[in-house]
Amino acid sequence: MKLDEAKEKFIQAWGVLGTSWGISRTMAQVHALLLVSSQPLSAQEIIDTLSISQGSANMNLRALIDWQLIEKIVKIGERKEYFSAEKDMWEITRRVMRERRKRELEPILKMLEDVKTIELSEKDKKEIETKEEIEQKNKEIKEFKEMMQQIDSFANRAEKALDVMIKASESKIVERFLK
Amino acid sequence: MKLDEAKEKFIQAWGVLGTSWGISRTMAQVHALLLVSSQPLSAQEIIDTLSISQGSANMNLRALIDWQLIEKIVKIGERKEYFSAEKDMWEITRRVMRERRKRELEPILKMLEDVKTIELSEKDKKEIETKEEIEQKNKEIKEFKEMMQQIDSFANRAEKALDVMIKASESKIVERFLK
DNA sequence: ACAAACTTTCAAATAAGATTGAAATTGTGT
DNA sequence: ACACAATTTCAATCTTATTTGAAAGTTTGT
Structure with a gap:
């Protein structure tokens, strides 16, 4: 099995688990995606990878920041914001x-x-x-x-x-x- | 404030809290009601007090028994089943x-x-x-x-x-x- | 075997929560 | 001041979980 398949499997599973932890499926999936990404991702990359809307991405990213599970990263010279998960x-x-x-x-x-x-x-x-x-x-x-x-x-x-x-x-x- | 009002307030609050614990509002309310009842209650009493349907009462009581948070009590000479909560x-x-x-x-x-x-x-x-x-x-x-x-x-x-x-x-x- | 009392089941209705998408807003460079 | 890229908001919509209510099932006494 290739890396991307494994990642996808993990994201799916983490999403299902999230629901029993009182976390919405999508929020858990966004978290999982960032957990297995070796570099920070932009909102757009998250939207494309998980096929979710801008609105949902924004809401869930904000909630994850609120929980302090992820943080915003600003790359110098770039306008986009990137997101990165705490991995410990x-x-x-x-x-x-x-x-x-x-x-x-x-x-x-x-x-x-x-x-x-x-x-x-x-x-x-x-x-x-x-x-x-x-x-x-x-x-x-x-x-x-x-x-x-x-x-x-x-x-x-x-x-x-x-x-x-x-x-x-x-x-x-x-x-x-x-x- | 009278006892019944206090109980009701507790039941309402426990119901709200339950939702953030991954327990449905009604299940938490049934649990709360039994927690503050000094004697076991019949399904009918629970239905009347909380204004819920028979089906819901049955389902939620079963779930609470599953979680081992309440137990069935059978009174000799009575056909009805009574329910009583673990209070410790x-x-x-x-x-x-x-x-x-x-x-x-x-x-x-x-x-x-x-x-x-x-x-x-x-x-x-x-x-x-x-x-x-x-x-x-x-x-x-x-x-x-x-x-x-x-x-x-x-x-x-x-x-x-x-x-x-x-x-x-x-x-x-x-x-x-x-x- | 029947009736009465009570309990369980389950398809349909409802309610609660999450998501969408379009529009509004913000921020940046020229 | 404008255009453009990115982000945020929010009413409408969709999804999922819960509740209902009526019917079926069970148990008990006669």
């Missing part, structure tokens, strides 16, 4: 971890802020209830608060753990040890 | 990790199997090329192989690391230490 898997992983922490963990913490500040009390009850009903209600309130507390402390720990992992993996010593 | 965040995390490893990591390894078995050689060339071109081609082949190798060893390490984390978190000692 450790660096890629760190950047994906950072981005996902931002997108996935922070919203949880924010949501819990909201839910936790509300005052849960049985005082609002309008109806006369039996002792059993009131106790059941109190039990439910307690359980709900515990669940929220559990999620909150979990999310906080996860955030700290991620921090540690990211920082640790940045250390040359740890990296060498793992490699 | 550590257990939830382990199960999600297992499921995601299966879905996300294994396909990568499988794809690399394919790409790596192909023989990359410059022998197929039909055209006469300059020495420089041949050298460039060889360099590209080398780089491509290195990239594949990097991804492969990364994926393997990630799989092992996940294993270690899952196993470690199952240990009561580590769990207590982290808590």
